[in-house]
Amino acid sequence: MFTNYLFQFARILAFCFLGEVCHAVLPLPVPASVYGLVLLLLALNFRLIRLEDVKEVGVFLTGIFPLLFVPAAAGVMELWAEMGEMLLPIIIAIIPVTVLVMVTAGKTTQALTSRKKNKETAANDGIAE
Template identity: 65%
Template sequence: MKYLFQFGRILAFCLAGELLHTLLPLPIPASVYGLALLLAALVTGLVRLDQVREAALFLTGIFPLLFVPAAAGVMDLLPEISAMLLPILLAVGPVTVLVMAVAGRVTQALARKGGNRDAE
């Protein structure tokens, strides 16, 4: 029953994100609004982490499974994709390296900051 209440809280923020997406004329996806609202609620203490933790861990645990239908859809488009393979590889390769480098730098900076805070 605890999982249902936690999932319900997360779902409420998704619904609020959908409402904001409908009301605001900005090109921001509804899921981003929902995540930002949930983050704000967690930071301000409106929602405590233990009120959503287990359901969030479950959802992130099954997250790769949610990409299976999208990957199957891409396989249906293989003839169209193969015609544009070189431009796709030229775009995806450098961007992947860039994202990995930035994520690594941010992680290192946060680890250093967290290590300094523990020393105080």
């Protein structure tokens, strides 16, 4: 059982490493973690690896994800004096972007839900005839 977790973690680390390689090789301003996640997504979609090969460790890592923000929050608290004078511009930048993301996510969800309902209705109408 323990070795299963180690192998799952090793697979995830392999994609993290591949993301670092892509970041070093490609001249794009994309973080290595994004490359790694995209490569993992592609491997899952093309069935190069199965979801069961990374699921348990992925769920665990998702569960402890909030702990990973503690060092960043501590850094913000340490630099609070310097950030205090930039607080108003930061808030002015954050609020509209947050609203835009929320509206976009909501509209996208509504459109996808509506599309799914329309497909189900069309499928049910086809069966009823």
